[in-house]
Amino acid sequence: MRRLMLAVLLVLTGCSSGVDGGVGFTAVGLTATPEALATHGDTLVIGTRPSDHPELVTRTKDGALNNVKLTPATPYGREAHWYGITSDGTTITGVGGERGGAHGNVRWSAWTGDTGQIAEKPQGFSTFGGYGAGELIGPVRTAKGPLIIGTWQSAKAGLDIAAWTYAADTWTRQPSAGTVLESSQELLRFPLAVTPNGDGALVVGWQIAKGAVSAAVWQFDGTTWTTAVLPDGDAALAARCWDGTCHVVGRGKGKLAWWTGPDWKKLTTPDVPVGDDQNLAAPVPVNGTPTLIVDHNGVKLVSEKDERPAEGLSGEVVAAEKVGDQVFVIAGGRLWRTAA
Template sequence: MRRLTIAVLLVLTGCSSIADNAVGFTAVDLTAPAEALTTHGDLLVIGTRPTDHPELVTRDKTGTQSNVRLTPATPYGKEAHWYGLASDGTTITGVGGERGGAHGNVRWSAWTGDTRQINEKPQAFSTFGGYGAGELIGVVRTKQGPLIIGSWQSAKAGLDIATWTYAQDTWTRQPSAGTALESSQELLRFPLAVTPNGDGALVVGWQIAKGVVSAAVWQFDGTSWTTATLPDGDAALAARCWDGTCHVVGRSKGKLAWWKSGDQWTKVTTPDIPVSDDADLSAPVPVNGTPTLFIDHNGVKLVSEKDERPADGPTGEVKAAETVGGQVFVIAGERLWRLT
């Protein structure tokens, strides 16, 4: 009996230790599954989608939620999923998409407005679609205005990284030829995510040269593009920049890889976490000053350079993380959670 009592106490003590290490979260009630996040000043902007149409919700620091009026202009805009949201504190820009047509390609929609109303701005079919079209990966606000990032058929080989700028309700694809975004027979480029970086943007992804695959980044300073290869990496999947440093997460030999900017890009040592070839990662965020990645690894975990801690509450694939007003929010399993 005494041995049994000791065994029970040891089990309970172990469970208590695990529970003490867990980070608590509170579910944020929404009327539809969550797909995307951005900030708009001190507001959290949440892209949601019920069964057949997009919605947009704002949440202030008190927890008060408000619906933004959406005005679609095309049949596919009425059915769009959110592929990306961005804001400069004044204007909100969104990219939506829904598959359709004979080939099941994504039919893209572009949205612009503010917290009162966001309108789909219809574009010519050839703007984002048609012969030579690739994919759109997201939208970012820069000092020069919004940029949509994606890919488009290269004049030399494969696909170039492509950029679209916005003026007078029209998105215009900019030439990639002769820039660091252009592919060639010797070097093919593949963008996967984009984030603001100072006055410009940082695009992350992968490239292949002479059969060698490597993680790569492309930086826009507001005028021109430069590129860099990340050390010991196969693909860069997500990124975020703050306080003058960019944090990039991705994959290296089937494991989590993390890089940060400086005089040169350096690889950070992290816990040993598998990342499959088809996995997506959300961008890291600062949690109490520590760069932190939320990832589904036998349950949602908070991963930093130092450790890995379980999240108490969130479950499922992590799609996005965001900080606003000193609060941290995460989309996991299509639900929105707030770190408590």
């Protein structure tokens, strides 16, 4: 009888831990270091890099891993790290980069294709580089085609937020002057991340006006850019939009700050420190709950209501993506998955 009672107690304890405790993750067996993730319909796209060149891998809903044929066109394209990947379900767009040259600047490469093949589309040096060049944040899909978001020297002060459009294998930077993407001596703008938002895009970052620093967002509806300041925040670091709501995470006074749009209400969340040089992955829905996966005394799943251990995960969280009923996370240089 004592053995039976002990067995029942252990079973009940295990069930309680599964419901109220952590969420388990298992490793996905890749042959190279994962750097970026994107959804392509019900397929996961993984940008990976062995020691000296980029690769692209897909994972289908049945778990099969397949290498996508990659066709570089420039020396730096052959050595690129993945800075971002996006997809509209038909076409995959990627941004790669590798430092080089006398000044060690990033030499950018732009990639377009599908799950059969993705090719680097060579651009003129002045497209992303040369005098006035800033950084590229990454690509984003919109209803009118992909954009690449980055920065470019402002005619007034500092750097403007910049957007490049794509047509006939050519990326073209659009004017920022006269829009909310333009910086001035009174207001400097700094984008940090971009995500799809309906037919358009949402860029998040920070700005400084008359010495005051604040988190900010810039929204593109397919035609026009608008901007908003996020309350009680120093910087917005990552975002994802689904079901008509955008979830933006960042930093405010050294702590996690979380806002939801389009009204940009600041949520009350568990007390999670976020350092000045720390990056955050975009939130994902886990069991229907908007969730941030972050390294905080061990990797945790943080929602508005609570935080739980991410069992199996360790190290810096680089990216998170939900595909079908599973969540995938890059952490500690490896790819992990769990049922969502």
